[in-house]
Amino acid sequence: MNFKYGAKMMKKHKYEKLIDDYLFGNLNKEKKEEFEQHYFNYPSCFKKLKDREEFISIIKNTPDLFFHDLDIKNKSKKELFFKRITTFFTPRQWAAATISTALFLIVVFNIIPNIKTPSSQFSLDSNAVRGRSIAIISDTAPSHLKWKSMGENIEYTISIYDNQLIWEDTTSENSISLPDEVYAQMTPGVKYFWQVKAYSQEGTLIAKSSRTQLTLINK
Amino acid sequence: MKKTFSQSELKEIVKEYRPIVSFRVRKSLGTHIPDWEDVVNEIMVNTLEKIKNGKFRGDSSIGTFIYTITSRRIVDFIRRKNKVLQYAPEPSSFPAPYKHIENKERSKFVAKYLENLNPKYREIIYLYYYKELTRQEVAEIIGIAPRRVSERANYARKLLKKMMKK
Numbered sequence: 001m002n003f004k005y006g007a008k009m010m011k012k013h014k015y016e017k018l019i020d021d022y023l024f025g026n027l028n029k030e031k032k033e034e035f036e037q038h039y040f041n042y043p044s045c046f047k048k049l050k051d052r053e054e055f056i057s058i059i060k061n062t063p064d065l066f067f068h069d070l071d072i073k074n075k076s077k078k079e080l081f082f083k084r085i086t087t088f089f090t091p092r093q094w095a096a097a098t099i100s101t102a103l104f105l106i107v108v109f110n111i112i113p114n115i116k117t118p119s120s121q122f123s124l125d126s127n128a129v130r131g132r133s134i135a136i137i138s139d140t141a142p143s144h145l146k147w148k149s150m151g152e153n154i155e156y157t158i159s160i161y162d163n164q165l166i167w168e169d170t171t172s173e174n175s176i177s178l179p180d181e182v183y184a185q186m187t188p189g190v191k192y193f194w195q196v197k198a199y200s201q202e203g204t205l206i207a208k209s210s211r212t213q214l215t216l217i218n219k
Numbered sequence: 220m221k222k223t224f225s226q227s228e229l230k231e232i233v234k235e236y237r238p239i240v241s242f243r244v245r246k247s248l249g250t251h252i253p254d255w256e257d258v259v260n261e262i263m264v265n266t267l268e269k270i271k272n273g274k275f276r277g278d279s280s281i282g283t284f285i286y287t288i289t290s291r292r293i294v295d296f297i298r299r300k301n302k303v304l305q306y307a308p309e310p311s312s313f314p315a316p317y318k319h320i321e322n323k324e325r326s327k328f329v330a331k332y333l334e335n336l337n338p339k340y341r342e343i344i345y346l347y348y349y350k351e352l353t354r355q356e357v358a359e360i361i362g363i364a365p366r367r368v369s370e371r372a373n374y375a376r377k378l379l380k381k382m383m384k385k
Contacts (some may be wrong), residue, residue, distance in 0.1 A: 017369070025350055033290075037241060040289075041282030043287075046239050055376065058326045059348045065330035067345045 015045055019052050078172050146175035150207065157197045161211070162190065191215055224270055232270070232281065233263055240289050247293045254296070262292050332382045338374035347372050 015038045021027050022035050039046040054193060059066060158176050159168045167182045186192060193211040200206050224232070232357040241259045248255045266288050269275060275284050333341065339361075346357045347368060 020347075020369075020372075036290075037283060037286050040236075040239055040243075040286035042237070044233060046242070050238070050242065052376075054325075055329075056348050058329050059344060062323070062326040062330070063345075063349055065326055066333050067341065067349065172365050 015039070016048060019049055022049070022057060023053055092099075115141045144175055144177040145194060145196075147196050147209065149174035154206065155199045155201075156201065159195050159197075160214070161193045161195075166192075189215065223273075229267055229270065229349065232285075233267070236266070236282075236285050238261060240285065243286075243289050246295060258292060258296055262289050265292065329379070329383070332379055335382065336375060336378060338373060340378065342374055343368060343371045 014037060018027060018031065019036050020192060022032065027035060039049055147156070153172075154172070155170055155172055156176075157170045158181065160166050166185065167179070169176060169179075190213040193210050194214050195211045197208040198206045240262050241256075244255050244258050244262070248258065253364075254302070263287075266285050269284075275281065295378070298326070321363065336344075342361060343357065346352050346360060347354070354365040355367040357368045361368070363371070
């Protein structure tokens with residue numbers, strides 16, 4: 001008599017995956033009934049279920065025999081979290097991440113600061129003509145300010161600030177003398193900033209410098 | 220159409236299905252219910268009577284036939300108990316408690332081989348089977364994908380089985 005009903009041919013894998021969930025009571029009513037009906041029909045699957053139950057029983061009832069020396073048992077949640085972070089990448093991925101970070105730091109701390117110096121470089125904004133820049137030649141505490149010419153028919157607006165605008169003037173030259181009354185207002189040791197903006201004949205902003213620090217050491 | 224069975228076939232049915240019915244009853248009622256073995260006996264007797272009386276016609280498999288009888292008997296038992304007790308009997312936590320593990324030697328035998336397993340597999344067995352954490356929780360602790368938890372658990376069991384067979 002054949003009670004096996006061709007069990008080996010059935011979708012045993014589908015049900016095999018459900019064994020743990022069944023034993024732990026994680027299946028919903030329909031799935032549970034479907035699973036139970038399955039093992040009533042396929043004794044070979046029932047044997048697997050029985051073996052798994054026995055395995056879990058042994059594990060659960062005599063844990064000291066099995067896990068007494070297991071690190072993870074004694075680890076705090078913080079340690080487990082750290083472990084999770086450290087195992088997030090494979091060693092190769094960690095190496096790649098380290099190299100990328102190192103390169104990033106080199107760029108941020110070495111190359112970018114070097115790009116910014118000298119501080120007298122003009123920066124272009126969205127209104128300016130791209131690809132054109134002018135450099136401010138004047139150093140700190142000058143009696144007159146000078147910058148690199150951008151060609152003819154250009155009008156430059158020069159501004160000096162402390163916390164707010166203290167002086168502004170325009171010129172078509174690539175330098176300007178600081179008026180005595182402005183110079184007289186400035187206090188040695190205080191940080192001032194100056195900026196040059198270049199406009200076309202039509203009044204369109206072509207380029208502007210970054211705000212460059214200006215400090216008077218002596219008058 | 221009525222399906223007939225010889226005496227030896229009936230014996231075979233009892234032999235084959237008693238453990239399955241026992242498992243199902245124990246799982247549903249819990250082993251703390253002392254009557255569970257009586258329920259199993261009743262189911263087996265009931266099954267044989269129905270077969271002898273021609274109630275099994277072969278429309279479904281014999282497995283499904285016995286499953287249906289088992290399920291109904293379990294529901295009846297719980298209903299009857301509910302009438303007597305104020306609350307329904309709660310199945311005990313599964314698997315069965317320690318007192319039902321009769322063979323400690325078996326545990327020692329398994330432990331001997333489990334010790335030789337790679338810690339990464341033992342960790343899975345500890346978290347998944349002993350602590351009963353979900354796959355997702357185990358995955359978060361170990362730092363692997365949830366899918367890999369099942370794979371690793373299966374592999375661990377297979378390794379263990381292989382070692383024990385040697």
